[in-house]
Amino acid sequence: xxxxxxxxxxxxxxxxxxxxxxxxxxxxxxxxxxxxxxxxxxxxxxxxxxxxxxxxxxxxxxxxxxxxxxxxxxxxxxxxxxxxxxxxxxxxxxxxxxxxxxxxxxxxxxxxxxxxxxxxxxxxxxxxxxxxxxxxxxxxxxxxxxxxxxxxxxxxxxxxxxxxxxxxxxxxxxxxxxxxxxxxxxxxxxxxxxxxxxxxxxxxxxxxxxxxxxxxxxxxxxxxxxxxxxxxxxxxxxxxxxxxxxxxxxxxxxxxxxxxxxxxxxxxxxxxxxxxxxxxxxxxxxxxxxxxxxxxxxxxxxxxxxxxxxxxxxxxxxxxxxxxxxxxxxxxxxxxxxxxxxxxxxxxxxxxxxxxxxxxxxxxxxxxxxxxxxxxxxxxxxxxxxxxxxxxxxxxxxxxxxxxxxxxxxxxxxxxxxxxxxxxxxxxxxxxxxxxxxxxxxxxxxxx
Amino acid sequence: xxxxxxxxxxxxxxxxxxxxxxxxxxxxxxxxxxxxxxxxxxxxxxxxxxxxxxxxxxxxxxxxxxxxxxxxxxxxxxxxxxxxxxxxxxxxxxxxxxxxxxxxxxxxxxxxxxxxxxxxxxxxxxxxxxxxxxxxxxxxxxxxxxxxxxxxxxxxxxxxxxxxxxxxxxxxxxxxxxxxxxxxxxxxxxxxxxxxxxxxxxxxxxxxxxxxxxxxxxxxxxxxxxxxxxxxxxxxxxxxxxxxxxxxxxxxxxxxxxxxxxxxxxxxxxxxxxxxxxxxxxxxxxxxxxxxxxxxxxxxxxxxxxxxxxxxxxxxxxxxxxxxxxxxxxxxxxxxxxxxxxxxxxxxxxxxxxxxxxxxxxxxxxxxxxxxxxxxxxxxxxxxxxxxxxxxxxxxxxxxxxxxxxxxxxxxxxxxxxxxxxxxxxxxxxxxxxxxxxxxxxxxxxxxxxxxxxxxxxxxxxxxxxxxxxxxxxxxxxx
Numbered sequence: 001x002x003x004x005x006x007x008x009x010x011x012x013x014x015x016x017x018x019x020x021x022x023x024x025x026x027x028x029x030x031x032x033x034x035x036x037x038x039x040x041x042x043x044x045x046x047x048x049x050x051x052x053x054x055x056x057x058x059x060x061x062x063x064x065x066x067x068x069x070x071x072x073x074x075x076x077x078x079x080x081x082x083x084x085x086x087x088x089x090x091x092x093x094x095x096x097x098x099x100x101x102x103x104x105x106x107x108x109x110x111x112x113x114x115x116x117x118x119x120x121x122x123x124x125x126x127x128x129x130x131x132x133x134x135x136x137x138x139x140x141x142x143x144x145x146x147x148x149x150x151x152x153x154x155x156x157x158x159x160x161x162x163x164x165x166x167x168x169x170x171x172x173x174x175x176x177x178x179x180x181x182x183x184x185x186x187x188x189x190x191x192x193x194x195x196x197x198x199x200x201x202x203x204x205x206x207x208x209x210x211x212x213x214x215x216x217x218x219x220x221x222x223x224x225x226x227x228x229x230x231x232x233x234x235x236x237x238x239x240x241x242x243x244x245x246x247x248x249x250x251x252x253x254x255x256x257x258x259x260x261x262x263x264x265x266x267x268x269x270x271x272x273x274x275x276x277x278x279x280x281x282x283x284x285x286x287x288x289x290x291x292x293x294x295x296x297x298x299x300x301x302x303x304x305x306x307x308x309x310x311x312x313x314x315x316x317x318x319x320x321x322x323x324x325x326x327x328x329x330x331x332x333x334x335x336x337x338x339x340x341x342x343x344x345x346x347x348x349x350x351x352x353x354x355x356x357x358x359x360x361x362x363x364x365x366x367x368x369x370x371x372x373x374x375x376x377x378x379x380x381x382x383x384x385x386x387x388x389x390x391x392x393x394x395x396x397x398x399x400x401x402x403x404x405x406x407x408x409x410x411x412x413x414x415x416x417x418x419x420x421x422x423x424x425x426x427x428x429x430x431x432x433x434x435x436x437x438x439x440x441x442x443x444x445x446x447x448x
Numbered sequence: 449x450x451x452x453x454x455x456x457x458x459x460x461x462x463x464x465x466x467x468x469x470x471x472x473x474x475x476x477x478x479x480x481x482x483x484x485x486x487x488x489x490x491x492x493x494x495x496x497x498x499x500x501x502x503x504x505x506x507x508x509x510x511x512x513x514x515x516x517x518x519x520x521x522x523x524x525x526x527x528x529x530x531x532x533x534x535x536x537x538x539x540x541x542x543x544x545x546x547x548x549x550x551x552x553x554x555x556x557x558x559x560x561x562x563x564x565x566x567x568x569x570x571x572x573x574x575x576x577x578x579x580x581x582x583x584x585x586x587x588x589x590x591x592x593x594x595x596x597x598x599x600x601x602x603x604x605x606x607x608x609x610x611x612x613x614x615x616x617x618x619x620x621x622x623x624x625x626x627x628x629x630x631x632x633x634x635x636x637x638x639x640x641x642x643x644x645x646x647x648x649x650x651x652x653x654x655x656x657x658x659x660x661x662x663x664x665x666x667x668x669x670x671x672x673x674x675x676x677x678x679x680x681x682x683x684x685x686x687x688x689x690x691x692x693x694x695x696x697x698x699x700x701x702x703x704x705x706x707x708x709x710x711x712x713x714x715x716x717x718x719x720x721x722x723x724x725x726x727x728x729x730x731x732x733x734x735x736x737x738x739x740x741x742x743x744x745x746x747x748x749x750x751x752x753x754x755x756x757x758x759x760x761x762x763x764x765x766x767x768x769x770x771x772x773x774x775x776x777x778x779x780x781x782x783x784x785x786x787x788x789x790x791x792x793x794x795x796x797x798x799x800x801x802x803x804x805x806x807x808x809x810x811x812x813x814x815x816x817x818x819x820x821x822x823x824x825x826x827x828x829x830x831x832x833x834x835x836x837x838x839x840x841x842x843x844x845x846x847x848x849x850x851x852x853x854x855x856x857x858x859x860x861x862x863x864x865x866x867x868x869x870x871x872x873x874x875x876x877x878x879x880x881x882x883x884x885x886x887x888x889x890x891x892x893x894x895x896x897x898x899x900x901x902x903x904x905x906x907x908x909x910x911x912x913x914x915x916x917x918x919x920x921x922x923x924x925x926x927x
Contacts, residue, residue, distance in 0.1 A: 045517075046495065046515070046517045046848065046849075047494075047495035047844060047847055047848040048492065048493040048494065048495060048844055049844050049845055049848050079766070083480075084479075084480035084481055085480070085481070086918065087776075087918050088766065088767070088772070088776055088918070089479075091765075091766035091767055092766070092767045093479065093481065093484070095764065095765075095766065095767040095834070095838055096834050096837045096838055096841070097837070097838075097841045098492075098837070098838050098839070098840060098841020098842030098843065098844075098845070099841065099842075100842070100845060115845060116841070116845070117492030117493070117841060117843075117844045117845070118492075118493075119487070119488050119492055119493070120487065120492065120841070122483040122486070122487075123481060123483045123484055123487065125483075126481055126482065126483045127481060130481075140916050140917070141916060143779075143916075144776070144777065144778065144779035144916045145779065146779075147779030147780070147913075148775055148779050148781070148782055150804075151734065151779075151780070151781050151782040151802070151803060151804065152782040154733040154734045154804065155734060155782055155802055158733050159632060159732045159733050159734055160631075161630065262630050262731065262732075263627070263630050264626040264627055264629050264630050265623060265626050265627055298565070299561065299564075299565045299570075300549075300557075300560075300561035300564075300565070300571075301558060301561035301562040301564075301565045305561075306558050306561065309616075310557060310558070310613075310616065313616055313619075316619065316620050316623035316624075317620070317623075337623065339619060339620075339623070340623060340626075341619035341622055341623065342619065368566075371566065372562060372565050372566040373565075375565065375566055375567065375568040376565050376568055378568060379567075379568025379569070379570075379586075379587055380568075382518060382519060382520055382587060383520060383570075383585060385518055386518060386520070386849045386850050386851055387849050387851070388848065388849075
């Protein structure tokens with residue numbers, strides 16, 4: 001194959017200007033009811049539709065050993081009736097209205113959403129308010145639904161090697177914080193969960209002062225204020241248990257785990273205990289880690305793909321990710337599958353990942369590479385505005401992490417302020433053996 | 449993140465004017481939700497799309513929607529270059545598609561990736577049974593979009609298929625085949641298409657097999673590209689912040705640079721398979737169950753009736769018959785869905801469900817029973833009225849994002865649908881009668897001729913659990 005000369009290539013792209021700032025910020029409003037319900041409204045008038053998401057500040061990281069899976073199980077039971085609604089009735093009504101509805105639970109939050117024609121928003125709000133204020137929680141429905149949840153666990157975790165590996169990885173990666181609890185819950189805890197546990201959970205956490213309502217779409221602030229007050233204002237505020245931040249040991253020590261799973265190929269995960277934007281003393285570290293994640297795995301030109309996959313052909317695939325927006329201390333994770341067709345071992349892939357991290361510690365990234373990563377980040381913020389669901393989701397995640405949605409407006413500036421030296425020093429600080437956890441997933445057949 | 453249910457994809461719908469329609473027929477009269485009574489009974493407002501279409505001088509049909517709100521631009525080329533065109537060289541279509549972007553005579557893969565990403569642009573590929581896709585998303589500022597479109601044109605019209613890159617992707621595919629051997633849902637799907645389609649080109653997996661992939665040669669990729677990635681075998685969809693004039697210029701630029709050739713021939717219709725039940729032993733906790741038949745092709749006159757009949761059966765999650773009976777009342781599964789997937793030739797009608805292995809036989813028997821009863825007796829008047837309302841209400845959701853619009857234009861272009869096909873579909877749906885649904889169901893679904901695939905362990909079986917009894921009146925209380 002003919003290689004182009006590097007010079008012509010640089011010339012072609014040197015003259016163009018790079019994207020420097022995102023689109024103008026969308027109009028966003030914030031207000032609170034007297035009972036503490038926080039409401040964030042973002043206007044997007046491209047189409048006459050709206051998404052409503054009600055986020056509760058409670059998730060699996062609020063659970064304790066022995067009672068895992070409660071946040072997620074309650075999410076399921078929120079569809080089983082309240083004072084105005086029979087079991088499954090809200091779903092049937094929303095279906096007839098042509099709405100798209102669902103819910104999701106994670107470590108830090110439980111959220112419920114409806115996407116629908118804008119003139120039907122009030123129905124969604126009325127039903128959401130009803131199940132916040134007066135959930136029925138019938139026992140016969142629970143006894144069926146807990147079986148559904150066990151099926152969900154079998155499908156997502158027990159029968160899926162990657163799901164099982166990640167569950168065990170997290171359990172070991174967080175020795176001190178409640179992030180070691182799997183959101184779906186351990187099977188033995190699902191077996192002993194009772195309807196009384198869920199009644200207590202709803203009673204403890206489901207109050208207007210522990211929720212954030214996010215509405216994005218073709219709406220005006222005044223109409224939203226009227227509707228939200230009409231349906232939520234009468235729900236009294238309640239005392240919420242103190243939720244302590246999931247703090248992790250800074251340097252728990254080097255941890256290694258080997259699993260033999262129903263998998264055909266070996267694979268590897270390498271994680272590091274790192275802070276999040278919420279827990280960090282120095283926020284620059286966090287933005288530097290976000291850029292490192294993009295340098296390693298931000299696209300086809302990123303280092304893991306171009307170096308390990310294309311150039312050295314050591315991996316069939318590799319990735320890096322970092323959740324900067326959790327309410328507690330977080331993880332920076334790399335994963336890889338070796339190129340077994342070329343006879344590459346898990347050990348050499350592990351070394352190669354460390355080599356990539358050492359390179360970041362020794363050599364600052366070039367200005368060209370940094371510019372490219374920033375261009376991607378800025379463009380991605382524009383593309384994210386194409387989906388009202390994603391916009392609402394980003395706002396809800398920040399708010400339930402104890403951060404403000406306003407961070408979105410200054411995010412590009414925060415990332416632009418990070419220098420090559422900041423990246424180098426973050427790599428030096430966090431990619432150490434004593435912060436690391438290494439998981440080898442091996443085929444069951446290779447068990448000694 | 450746990451999600452209660454994977455959201456079903458939105459209907460491919462284009463906003464067009466439909467007159468108002470009452471919500472009163474099926475609305476729960478005794479509902480305590482007071483805002484339902486205040487609801488406007490007219491059909492909800494929709495974003496009106498002005499779809500423009502023309503042909504380039506080189507013969508590519510273009511579909512264009514101007515959308516100025518966000519400073520971005522989406523461009524998607526669709527080719528009749530899917531795995532149904534590759535003959536016995538299974539995987540050739542997808543491998544060819546993957547390798548576009550791996551190098552041209554001017555630039556290598558690293559340079560291409562770096563150049564797109566330095567502009568904040570995204571280049572994507574996709575390859576399926578009927579079609580192959582090449583797409584670009586870029587910011588619309590001229591100094592970014594112009595070089596991005598220029599690079600896109602270079603990359604997709606001058607691929608040089610480097611041998612080293614081909615071998616690398618072949619190895620990656622072989623690795624993914626190894627992984628898939630331990631994924632029960634994948635094993636089941638693959639077996640289902642083989643059973644359903646026999647010797648038809650839809651029978652084999654688009655990704656190819658571990659026998660065929662290593663044998664594919666560079667020249668085959670170059671030839672497949674030259675034959676199928678031509679201007680007459682392509683449709684171009686453009687959506688975003690650009691004028692008609694800009695769109696015309698971009699379309700000409702790309703179309704002119706593509707190889708010349710002819711449109712690919714249409715995929716023939718498959719033979720109807722015999723009723724079978726294939727069981728594949730696998731050491732999982734759950735058994736994956738698939739029930740299927742040949743469904744319909746795109747443009748079939750029964751589409752509206754079957755679409756609505758399927759929505760009622762198991763097409764839209766909660767509230768469908770299958771979800772209510774199998775998940776909600778009996779706790780047998782996390783999800784059960786039915787679908788018609790119309791393709792260029794007859795696509796499949798499929799029901800999929802997974803349940804703990806010791807209830808697999810009871811579940812399979814129960815689903816067969818539910819389907820037989822449905823085909824025999826049909827839906828009720830109330831179910832039909834609800835489904836019509838649902839379709840009307842979901843209409844505005846379909847044109848909300850540029851991504852959704854570009855997807856619609858792609859489907860209209862590839863399957864040669866009239867620009868107003870969704871308006872027609874909406875009108876057809878609103879006029880459907882029970883009689884039409886019953887006739888379509890009986891003509892297209894034969895419950896005693898199903899192709900069934902199960903993947904799971906053989907274990908002692910349990911009987912079907914009793915359903916939970918739901919009270920008519922909710923028993924709410926504060927706590």
